[in-house]
Amino acid sequence: MRTLYIAGDSTAAQKYADAAPETGWGMALPFFLHRDVAVANHAVNGRSTKSFLDEGRLDTVLTAIRPGDVLLIQFGHNDQKITDPTRYTEPWTSYQDNLRRYVAGARERGALPVLATSVERRKFDAGGTALRTLGDYPAAMRAVAREESVDLLDVQELSLALWQKLGPETTKTYFNWTPTEQDNTHFNPPGAIAVARLVAAELLRTGVLAPRDTRRLDDEIPAGWITWPDADPEETGP
Structure with missing residues (x-):
């Protein structure tokens, strides 16, 4: 069995019952992959390329990863936090340097690194045009992908196009809008x-995955397939 590891932030991370209905996209990815491709979702709320490294989380992934596995790397939202030195990175220097560490670590272990630009936020101007909110981070990641010959998933552009297609009102039904939170x-x-x-x-x-590795790409997936475990093992301990 091949494993796809996700290193990322809250947009991808596993959520637990106390956070429902908030859902990371990594929770839904297995619905589209064949059972022979396992998903190991190491994305964590609030992390940047820097804090994920500093907390030893990349080391944990690299200890487990095996030749032929995939490491999908998606950061940017929290790298923007310029007032937080534990998370902030400058897009054209430290952010790129960190991405190269992820790429090199995967390759040293015979795994395939994949870079994914961050998914866009829901933001529209007064005329209903979906706006970019991620600064230079997606462009900086694209540059690393070119320079290091790494496969790139341009999730920023794809999600921006989807939000534009759906529009300001319908997108509210895709984001975590609740009676108490927008x-x-x-x-x-x-x-x-x-x-x-x-x-x-x-x-x-x-070509990171073959047709035999994917499924249901054109099927409607019921929202009820998403479930939330009761508790985060990191919080509850052994």
Whole structure:
């Protein structure tokens, strides 16, 4: 069995019952992959390329990863946090340097690194045009992908096009809008499923995965397939 590891932030991360209906797209990705491709979702809320490294999380992934596995790397939202030195990176220097560490670590272990630009937030101008919110980070990642000959999933552009197609009102049904919260960054089940579908289709398009590795790319996936475990093992301990 081949394993696809996800290193990323809250947009991809596993969510638990206390956060429902918030849903990371990594929770929905297995719906689009054959059972012979396992998903190991190491994405964690609030992490940047820097904090994920500093906390030893990349080391944990690289200890487990095996030749032939895939390491999907998606960061940017929290690298933007210029007032937080534990997370902030400058897009054209430290951010790129960190991405190269992820790429090199995967390759040293015979695994395939894949870079994915960050999924766009829900933001529209007064005329209903979906806006980019991620600064230079997607462009900086694209440059690393070119320079290092790494497969790139351009999730930013694909998600921006999807939000534009859906429009300001319909996109509210994809993001974590609840009676008490208007969250334009994180997803509910339909949004996570939609983004996971984009990711799976890009994995197929780039040749990272073969047609036999994917499924249901054109099928409707019920939101009820998403479930939330009771508790985060990192929080509860052994």
